Every structure is written in C-alpha cells, then in structure tokens.
Amino acid sequence: MNAFIKLLILLCSTISIFCSTQPKEKPDLLRVCYYTVDNPAPILLNTTLCTHIIAGFSVVTNGVLDLGNDYKKKLYFQTTDLKKNNPELKVLLTVGGGGSNGGFSEALNSTSNRTKFIISTLATLGKYNFDGFDIDWEFPVWNDGIKEDKSNFISFLKEFRALSTFYAHLVGKPPPLLTVAVAAVQNIITSSYDIPGMAKYETIA
Numbered sequence: 001m002n003a004f005i006k007l008l009i010l011l012c013s014t015i016s017i018f019c020s021t022q023p024k025e026k027p028d029l030l031r032v033c034y035y036t037v038d039n040p041a042p043i044l045l046n047t048t049l050c051t052h053i054i055a056g057f058s059v060v061t062n063g064v065l066d067l068g069n070d071y072k073k074k075l076y077f078q079t080t081d082l083k084k085n086n087p088e089l090k091v092l093l094t095v096g097g098g099g100s101n102g103g104f105s106e107a108l109n110s111t112s113n114r115t116k117f118i119i120s121t122l123a124t125l126g127k128y129n130f131d132g133f134d135i136d137w138e139f140p141v142w143n144d145g146i147k148e149d150k151s152n153f154i155s156f157l158k159e160f161r162a163l164s165t166f167y168a169h170l171v172g173k174p175p176p177l178l179t180v181a182v183a184a185v186q187n188i189i190t191s192s193y194d195i196p197g198m199a200k201y202e203t204i205a
C-alpha cells in the first residue's frame, strides 16, 4: 500500500476512499459533502459547492437496504435531481451513520446474505439514479459485532465491486463509485479494519 493511500486512511474521519473500476477524469479537488436529506431541503442546496454529495442516512432492515418512508424516498429523488442543475455533480447514497451498528453484522455474515444485501442496494442505486454507494458502518467488530465482521466487510467490498461491475455492464452504465467512511481512532482501526484488504479493492478516483 502506498503512502498516499495510508495518509488518506488516517485522515478518514472526514474523507471517503473512492473506489472505481474505471479511471475517471479527476477534478482538481474533491469536495465530498455528507448530507442528511431531511434538512435543509434538497432544492435549497447550492449544487456547485460540492463535487460529491453523500446523501443519507439509509439503514439495513432485515438484511436489505432501506431508504425509509415515502417522504424520505421523495427527498432522495430530489437530491439526485440536483444533477440536472450541475451535470458534473455526483450523488452517492450512504448507509449507516453515527451509532448505527444495526443490521450490518448479520447482513454481511454469509455469502448469500451479502448477495441479498448487494442486490437490494444495486436496485436502489439504479432506481434513484445514484452514482455510488457509501458504507458508514460504525464499526465492524465494535460493540455487538463479532470478530468475523472484519473479514466479512472485506468480502462485502470485493463482492460489491464484482457484482456492481457486472450489473453496470449489463445495463450499459458506469459502475457505481464505492466509498467507505472509517474511524480515525487507532484502536478502532486496529480492531475493525483490514486496511491492506480494503485497499486491494479500491482505487482512488
């Protein structure tokens, strides 16, 4: 793993690692903004302030991705609609968030569970016109997590990448970006993340 990636991971309480299967034209600066769709309303956002909006927060319910009620679903549509004002803008969907351990460990604990979760995610990304997916699991192995979370998380990234690339070719779209929000606290990094494993499935866009 090169020093640049290492540095980025250390800075990662605020930065996401970009993972794309195709080299993209890079903007000079990535301004990645987390955004909770409830407030302020999407139509109030200035669409040129951020290069990437990471909209959330969705949750994992019974092993599948869950955007919430109809009101929130409408807000997600309005958020991806912002791309009409700024075609350069990328809008990603995030799952999890602060204190949201719920559902990840079970959803990622077997190949069949991961496939189910990934398929539900790809269907949502497509339907809502998102450009990518961000996973903000705070944190693998932490609290009620099991030690297998650490390797299951890597399996998830690998399988998401494989399935999403395949699916994208099928529907003739670019593969979704995949980003991960991680902790900056050393003991969480040590217990929760296989950093070389993560880096293997990611490239910096």
Ligand SMILES: *[C@@H]1O[C@H](CO)[C@@H](O)[C@H](O)[C@H]1NC(C)=O
Pocket: 046, 047, 048, 049
């Ligand atoms: C949006 O932000 C840009 C960059 O700061 C600024 O130039 C522009 O005036 C803002 N647009 C609106 C409508 O506030």
Ligand SMILES: *[C@@H]1O[C@H](CO)[C@@H](O)[C@H](O)[C@H]1NC(C)=O
Pocket: 062, 063, 105, 106, 107, 109, 110, 113
């Ligand atoms: C798969 O997910 C279900 C809940 O959706 C859970 O009951 C089951 O234990 C999970 N499988 C594994 C191996 O954890």
Ligand SMILES: CC(=O)N[C@H]1CO[C@H](CO)[C@@H](O)[C@@H]1O
Pocket: 109, 110, 146, 148, 152
């Ligand atoms: C494949 C895998 O990681 N299985 C684990 C699922 O979770 C249980 C504990 O809840 C572990 O014992 C398994 O090893």
